[in-house]
Amino acid sequence: xxxxxxxxxxxxxxxxxxxxxxxxxxxxxxxxxxxxxxxxxxxxxxxxxxxxxxxxxxxxxxxxxxxxxxxxxxxxxxxxxxxxxxxxxxxxxxxxxxxxxxxxxxxxxxxxxxxxxxxxxxxxxxxxxxxxxxxxxxxxxxxxxxxxxxxxxxxxxxxxxxxxxxxxxxxxxxxxxxxxxxxxxxxxxxxxxxxxxxxxxxxxxxxxxxxxxxxxxxxxxxxxxxxxxxxxxxxxxxxxxxxxxxxxxxxxxxxxxxxxxxxxxxxxxxxxxxxxxxxxxxxxxxxxxxxxxxxxxxxxxxxxxxxxxxxxxxxxxxxxxxxxxxxxxxxxxxxxxxxxxxxxxxxxxxxxxxxxxxxxxxxxxxxxxxxxxxxxxxxxxxxxxxxxxxxxxxxxxx
Amino acid sequence: xxxxxxxxxxxxxxxxxxxxxxxxxxxxxxxxxxxxxxxxxxxxxxxxxxxxxxxxxxxxxxxxxxxxxxxxxxxxxxxxxxxxxxxxxxxxxxxxxxxxxxxxxxxxxxxxxxxxxxxxxxxxxxxxxxxxxxxxxxxxxxxxxxxxxxxxxxxxxxxxxxxxxxxxxxxxxxxxxxxxxxxxxxxxxxxxxxxxxxxxxxxxxxxxxxxxxxxxxxxxxxxxxxxxxxxxxxxxxxxxxxxxxxxxxxxxxxxxxxxxxxxxxxxxxxxxxxxxxxxxxxxxxxxxxxxxxxxxxxxxxxxxxxxxxxxxxxxxxxxxxxxxxxxxxxxxxxxxx
Ligand SMILES: Cc1ncc(C[n+]2csc(CCOP(=O)(O)OP(=O)(O)O)c2C)c(N)n1
Ligand SMILES: [Mg+2]
Numbered sequence: 001x002x003x004x005x006x007x008x009x010x011x012x013x014x015x016x017x018x019x020x021x022x023x024x025x026x027x028x029x030x031x032x033x034x035x036x037x038x039x040x041x042x043x044x045x046x047x048x049x050x051x052x053x054x055x056x057x058x059x060x061x062x063x064x065x066x067x068x069x070x071x072x073x074x075x076x077x078x079x080x081x082x083x084x085x086x087x088x089x090x091x092x093x094x095x096x097x098x099x100x101x102x103x104x105x106x107x108x109x110x111x112x113x114x115x116x117x118x119x120x121x122x123x124x125x126x127x128x129x130x131x132x133x134x135x136x137x138x139x140x141x142x143x144x145x146x147x148x149x150x151x152x153x154x155x156x157x158x159x160x161x162x163x164x165x166x167x168x169x170x171x172x173x174x175x176x177x178x179x180x181x182x183x184x185x186x187x188x189x190x191x192x193x194x195x196x197x198x199x200x201x202x203x204x205x206x207x208x209x210x211x212x213x214x215x216x217x218x219x220x221x222x223x224x225x226x227x228x229x230x231x232x233x234x235x236x237x238x239x240x241x242x243x244x245x246x247x248x249x250x251x252x253x254x255x256x257x258x259x260x261x262x263x264x265x266x267x268x269x270x271x272x273x274x275x276x277x278x279x280x281x282x283x284x285x286x287x288x289x290x291x292x293x294x295x296x297x298x299x300x301x302x303x304x305x306x307x308x309x310x311x312x313x314x315x316x317x318x319x320x321x322x323x324x325x326x327x328x329x330x331x332x333x334x335x336x337x338x339x340x341x342x343x344x345x346x347x348x349x350x351x352x353x354x355x356x357x358x359x360x361x362x363x364x365x366x367x368x369x370x371x372x373x374x375x376x377x378x379x380x381x382x383x384x385x386x387x388x389x390x391x392x393x394x395x396x397x398x
Numbered sequence: 399x400x401x402x403x404x405x406x407x408x409x410x411x412x413x414x415x416x417x418x419x420x421x422x423x424x425x426x427x428x429x430x431x432x433x434x435x436x437x438x439x440x441x442x443x444x445x446x447x448x449x450x451x452x453x454x455x456x457x458x459x460x461x462x463x464x465x466x467x468x469x470x471x472x473x474x475x476x477x478x479x480x481x482x483x484x485x486x487x488x489x490x491x492x493x494x495x496x497x498x499x500x501x502x503x504x505x506x507x508x509x510x511x512x513x514x515x516x517x518x519x520x521x522x523x524x525x526x527x528x529x530x531x532x533x534x535x536x537x538x539x540x541x542x543x544x545x546x547x548x549x550x551x552x553x554x555x556x557x558x559x560x561x562x563x564x565x566x567x568x569x570x571x572x573x574x575x576x577x578x579x580x581x582x583x584x585x586x587x588x589x590x591x592x593x594x595x596x597x598x599x600x601x602x603x604x605x606x607x608x609x610x611x612x613x614x615x616x617x618x619x620x621x622x623x624x625x626x627x628x629x630x631x632x633x634x635x636x637x638x639x640x641x642x643x644x645x646x647x648x649x650x651x652x653x654x655x656x657x658x659x660x661x662x663x664x665x666x667x668x669x670x671x672x673x674x675x676x677x678x679x680x681x682x683x684x685x686x687x688x689x690x691x692x693x694x695x696x697x698x699x700x701x702x703x704x705x706x707x708x709x710x711x712x713x714x715x716x717x718x719x720x721x722x723x724x725x726x727x728x729x730x731x732x733x734x735x
Contacts, residue, residue, distance in 0.1 A: 094522045094699050145699030148525050163526050164483065165456055203455035205487070231456050233432035239455050305431045364704045367697040378663065379693050385728060386692065389714065390704075 038289040039243060041257050045264040048317040050325025052264075058256075060268040064332045070111065070263045071323045071333070072341050074103040077127045078320060079345035080136035083352050084126075084143065088298040092356050093143040099126045101261070101293030104319030105226050106196075107131060108258075108266020109288070112274055113194060115157065118179075120172035120195040123161045124226075128196060132158040136348070137355045146362045166204030169195050169223065173210045176219035176282070185220045190278030192220040194270070200231025202247065203239045211251040211285075220277035222270065223248075223285040226260060228292035233305040248285035260290030261319040291317075364390065399582055405575040407549040408438045408514075410583050411556035412476065416446050419474060422560065424451040426461055426478030426514075435480055436516060436575055462488040462513060466495050469509035476560060481572075482517040483526035489534065496565045497540030512559045513567050517545075518609040518659045519706055520573035522699040529696060530660030532608075535567040536636050536669070543636040544590055545569040547611035550581040551594070551634060557585040566590070571609035591638035595647065599629035602653035602719055605644060605670055607633040610657040610707065617657075617712035626716065636666055641673060648674050649681040653719040655689060657712055662690035684720035 038044075043058050062070075081099050088096040099106065102124065110131025113119055121128055129139060134151055141147040142161065149160035162168040172195035184191040201207055202225060214221045227244055229236055240247070248255025254276075258269045266288055273284035291314040295302040327333040368383040402410075415422045424442055426434070430453040433440030442451035454461050458479060465475035479485035485492075492513065499509050519528035535543045542564050546552040552570070559566035596611065597618050606614035611632045618628035631647050633640065648654045654674050656667040671686040689707040697705050718726050 095524055142524065142698075145522060145524070147698050163524065164486075200456040203457045203460070205457060205459050231427075232435070233428045233430075234453050234456070238453055299435075304433070361700050362698065364701065367694050367701045367705060368692065371694050376693075382692055386704075389711075393710075 038257060038259060041243075041245070042259050042289060043256060043265045043269055044259040044262050045268060046262045046322055046326060048261070048322050050322045050329060052326060055265075055268075058265065058268045058272055060264070060271065062264060067264075067323070067327060068333055068337070070107055070267070071320070071327060072344070073107045073111070073127070073130065074263060074320045074323065075341050075345050076348055077107065077130050077136075078103050079349050080130075080352055081126060083349035084136065084140070085294070085298065087353060087356050088143070092353075093140065093298075094145045095143050096298045097124050097143075098292075098294035098297070099124050101291045101314065101319070102226055102228060102288075103127055104263035105224075105258075105260035105266050105288035105290045108263045108268075109194060109196070109222075109224050109270045109286075112267050112270035113157075114191075114274075116191050117274065118157050118159075118172075118175055118191070118193040120159045120168040120175070120193065121161055122165075122168065122196050122198060122201070123163050124198075125161070125196050129158060132156055134158055136352050140352070140356050141359060144356060144359055146359055166197060166201040166206040166210075169197055169201070169207045169210035170213075173214045173217075173219055173221055176214065176221035176277075177217045179220050180217065180280075185278060185280045185282075187279065190220065190280070192222060192274045192277035192282065194222040194224050194274070196224050196226065198231060199225065199227040199229065199236045199239055199244060200234065201225070202244055211247070211253075211283075214283040215251045215253050218280060218282060220280070220282040221284075222273045222277060223283060224270070224288065225285065226288045226290055228260075228290050229310075230292050230296070230302075230306065232296045232300065233302075235306075243287070245285060245287035253283050253285065255285040255287065257287045257289055260288030261314075261317045261322070263319060263323060290319075399580040401578040401580050402549045402583065403576050403578045404546070404549045404552045404570070405436060405438055407553040407581075407583055408556055408570065409440055409442075411553045411560075411585075412439060412442060413445065414585070415476070415557060415560045416442065416450055419560075421472060421474045422450070422476060423468065423473050424476050424478070425454050425465075427454060427456055427480050429453060429478050434478060436572065438514070438570075438575075439478065458484055458486075458488040459491055462491040462496065465511050465513075466491060466499070466509055469511045470499075470507065474510055474560065476512040476514065479513060479515045481523075481527045482515055482529040482531045485513070485515050485531065488513075492535070492541070492567070493538050497538045500564070501540060508563050509565060510563050511565050512556070513565070514556075514570060515567060516570045516572040516575075518569075518571050518573065519696065519702050520609060520659075522702070524699065525696065528702065530609075530658070530665075530691065532567075532569055532636060533660060533665050535569075536666055540565070541637065542566040542590055543569065544634065545571065545608035545636065546634065547571065547574065547596075547606075547608055547632050548581075549577070549579045550583065551632075553583040554585050554588060555590065555634060558588060558590050561587065562590055569608060573609055574612070577612070591635045591640055593634055593640035593643040594632045595629065595643065596632045597628070597630040599627040600651060601627045601721075602655065602716055603629045603631055603644075603647045603651045604655050604657060604712065604716075605631045605633065605647075605667075605674075606657040607636060607666075609659050613707065613709060613712060614657050617709045617716070620709060620713060621716060628716065633670075639669075639673070641677065644670070644674065645677045648678040648686075652681050652683045654678070654682070654686045655712065655715045655719070656686065657707055658688070658690045659706055660691055661693050662688050663693045665690055684718070685726075687715045687718060689715045
């Protein structure tokens with residue numbers, strides 16, 4: 001038996017982590033923090049310098065149009081994200097959860113989904129929402145404080161945001177089990193589900209239970225974990241000793257680490273994983289290795305716990321810049337086209353701002369709605385009494 | 399005397415407990431380097447080291463479950479749940495283990511620990527960040543449940559909770575974290591279980607706790623301008639419950655309103671009202687009235703001011719305490735003539 005001290009004592013330099021019974025925390029940190037590579041297993045199709053590289057398993061030919069589309073998606077969602085962040089700073093939103101830095105992971109995964117597939121987001125998945133046809137405007141109510149989400153999750157094939165960490169993995173597993181029970185799995189036309197969660201979430205029991213259930217029921221479910229290196233102030237090594245994608249092996253399904261700042265790799269691997277699921281070979285875990293470029297939320301002060309040099313290092317791996325370089329270097333897009341995308345982004349931001357300014361305050365009586373399918377007499381009386389009480393105030397409410 | 403916020407008082411209580419008792423451990427999500435999302439543990443890791451105050455993996459069932467084991471081994475865990483609703487994953491540990499170990503072992507084992515829960519609304523938080531979850535804990539025998547309303551109490555009660563031989567769910571009204579008071583932080587080992595009279599009055603008693611105490615105080619102030627003299631009782635400790643202070647107050651005033659932020663139906667206020675009418679029936683000149691949140695899921699931030707019982711709704715309840723002989727029309731609801 002090793003003592004607790006042994007786990008945390010540095011091993012002599014050069015001891016390979018793979019052969020040691022337990023890697024030291026230094027080795028783990030070194031492994032996880034070797035962020036420029038993300039380790040030898042990292043699937044990458046476009047380098048940070050914008051160079052297209054090939055991968056023996058996960059290569060896909062992308063048409064020029066597809067490449068331009070992915071770039072445009074990322075620019076638009078980033079612009080909306082920055083606008084929302086600014087709107088929060090100006091007091092127009094109560095809170096904002098930035099996606100900055102995670103555009104490639106999300107757009108890649110989101111564009112791999114087919115319309116009939118289902119997706120379960122956490123709370124940072126504005127890029128996936130975009131791909132599901134949910135405009136940034138539809139998301140604003142939740143952060144302005146007028147609603148808890150404004151779309152029909154089943155109709156839009158995109159569940160409401162889930163704030164309670166990890167819970168959506170259970171729900172997604174159940175949904176995917178249902179797809180299987182209904183025989184929607186088994187060939188090229190099969191359906192699949194994708195669930196989004198963070199590195200921090202992987203510590204929750206719920207996520208482990210989802211891994212177990214999804215595997216024993218062969219659920220057509222892609223676990224898409226965005227490892228953005230931080231769970232609020234806690235670095236990934238507080239959650240795990242080994243790279244997260246390797247966890248899948250213990251549950252009996254494949255795990256793949258993809259460069260989460262590479263939209264092509266994210267798309268290719270997500271497509272492959274969804275294909276596996278459609279054909280009944282699910283589940284699959286994807287770890288998108290990326291970085292949270294902004295604070296956790298607008299309430300957070302990241303300077304309290306992380307160094308700016310880490311941020312600087314990741315700036316060099318910007319998910320958008322590498323596509324831009326690739327497009328222009330290969331003559332896939334010219335100056336005018338980039339300008340047009342930028343103009344479109346600015347227009348989107350302006351519309352978003354306008355929308356937020358004009359979001360009506362919800363009527364008071366709405367809070368009494370939809371608690372039960374049919375009126376609960378006690379609650380109905382409570383509502384009526386309150387509304388008549390409110391009407392006694394001059395000018396209605398307050 | 400210095401103006402101290404509730405957050406500072408709680409921080410000081412943890413700091414002093416860590417200094418005085420080396421078995422005390424503080425842990426939870428983001429409590430280390432960051433100092434907690436509300437900064438209640440600010441500077442503790444720096445002062446006491448990673449062994450005494452540390453970040454845990456993101457798993458609340460784990461945080462409480464590990465605390466049980468650590469407590470069995472003689473440590474004194476003081477754990478933080480980041481927000482009210484995020485303690486629910488830990489509820490199984492709390493209800494089945496934390497609350498019951500003394501009873502199951504017929505007293506052989508006690509697992510003193512403190513589970514700190516920032517709770518209740520009023521800060522414009524998004525969903526799951528505003529629950530008044532006290533009723534789940536008070537309905538679980540074996541747990542003590544405490545909630546301060548002032549910085550001075552926050553200090554004393556947290557120290558007392560840490561010293562208490564039983565597990566204590568320590569509920570911190572998050573909207574009061576930044577409320578300040580000129581006070582000397584003092585701990586005189588007062589046992590948990592005493593309510594405080596915040597304001598004496600003779601016409602009616604307002605019973606409040608945690609976030610509703612300032613609301614009751616404000617209501618009493620406004621009522622005074624109308625010539626009504628209201629007494630305000632701050633329960634401080636929900637379990638154990640101070641029947642003595644509450645009963646004495648209502649017997650004196652003959653009227654009682656219970657104010658809570660939580661949903662009213664089967665809420666803690668129902669327990670208070672029942673106890674009051676059982677003990678003060680012959681002194682009461684009016685039914686005990688409860689004012690609380692509505693029986694709805696916590697609404698989006700823009701509606702929380704309507705959901706939460708404010709001064710107006712408390713005063714409206716006071717108006718209904720039958721100071722005149724008019725029958726209270728609202729109690730005719732559901733009665734068929
Ligand atoms: C059950 C639960 N516990 C705690 C929280 C508070 N919380 C919100 S986000 C977060 C960190 C999540 O980190 P990660 O899973 O890595 O996702 P990220 O925010 O980095 O996208 C925490 C602890 C919560 N929302 N739910
Ligand atoms: Mg994270």
